[in-house]
Amino acid sequence: MQSLHLKMSVFFLLSTYTVLACSEQPNGFDKICSIYTEAQNSGLSVKDTYNYVFENIKNRVSSKEALSVYDAGLAIDPGRRYPVFKESAEYVLKHEWNCPAMKAFLK
Numbered sequence: 601m602q603s604l605h606l607k608m609s610v611f612f613l614l615s616t617y618t619v620l621a622c623s624e625q626p627n628g629f630d631k632i633c634s635i636y637t638e639a640q641n642s643g644l645s646v647k648d649t650y651n652y653v654f655e656n657i658k659n660r661v662s663s664k665e666a667l668s669v670y671d672a673g674l675a676i677d678p679g680r681r682y683p684v685f686k687e688s689a690e691y692v693l694k695h696e697w698n699c700p701a702m703k704a705f706l707k
Contacts, residue, residue, distance in 0.1 A: 628663020
C-alpha cells in the first residue's frame with residue numbers, strides 16, 4: 601500500500617512539475633518583449649539599442665509566429681508597429697498581451 605501511495609505521489613509531483621515548467625516557458629512574443637525590456641534597462645545608445653534588439657531577436661527567438669509578425673512589422677509605418685504587433689500577439693495567444701518597453705521604444 602505504501603508503495604502505491606509513493607508511486608502516486610511521485611507521479612503527481614512529476615505531472616505538476618511538467619505543467620509548471622511548460623507554462624513558464626516564454627512564448628515568442630514574451631521573449632521579444634523581454635529583449636526590448638533588457639535593451640530599455642541597459643542604458644545603451646539608441647543605435648546600440650537597435651543593434652542589441654536586432655541581434656538578440658535573431659539569435660534568441662525561435663517562435664516562427666512571433667518572428668513572422670515582427671519581421672512583417674518592420675515594413676509598416678513605425679508609428680503603427682507596436683499596435684499591429686500587440687494585436688497580432690493577442691490574436692495568436694488568445695489573451696491580452698502588452699509590452700511597455702516595446703511600446704516605449706516603437707512610439
